[in-house]
Amino acid sequence: MKSELDFLFGSRIRWRLIKFFMLNEKVALNINEILGRNKLGTKNTKEEAKKILSQLVNAKFIYPRTIRGQKAYFVNTKYSFYDELKWLVVKSNIYPQCEQLNRVKNLGDVKLGLVSGIFINNKKSKTDLLLVVDSLSRAKFKHLIEDLEAEMGQEINYSLMNLEEFRYRIKMFDKFILEILEQPHEIIMNEVDGIIKEIKRSRKR
Secondary structure, X not given: OOOHHHHHHOOHHHXXXXXXXXXXXXXXEEHHHHHHHOOOOOHHHHHHHHHHHHHHHHOOOEEEEEXXXXXXXXXXXXXXXXXXXXXXXXXXXXXOOOHHHHHHHHOOEEEEEEEOHHHOOOOOOOOOEEEEXXXXXXXXXXXXXXXXXXXXXXXXXXXXXXXXXXXXXXXXXXHHHHHHHHOOOEEEEEOOHHHHHHHHHHHHO
């Protein structure tokens, strides 16, 4: 399904490539690496992506450079609307605009889904995605992370555990879990609200 920004920028692929370059401004990649990182592997998506890259070069949004005999692409940080596009990209990645997160509920018996880090532009967070889930589908989880990384334009730092481990770490006042709960975050799913409220009350005593 197309998002509002897909419609605004003409296509899902164009918007994804713009996001990718804005979020990876210090990285230079060749065409195959760009296609791979953005999951644009079919014949049609490859052709459209190559056409769009050429248009972005002509617009001076990105520029090519030959590195070790291969053409690599960089974003032009002096592009006229760079700051405005950067703000738009950051805003589009913030939950709940990130549509892929709706798939979290299909991963298994999800007890808690929490986002922070790049999903809410919180650079101090130690994780982007915390999932507490029993009966996890590893295949669905792997595909979700791959699709999220393609949509977000960068690597997802995630923390994954089952309910038993989560309860144990809460009982032991695990520093990592406590810091996540105290840092800014957004809840996607929550079947352990009582546990979270109890630990917050304990911290206030």
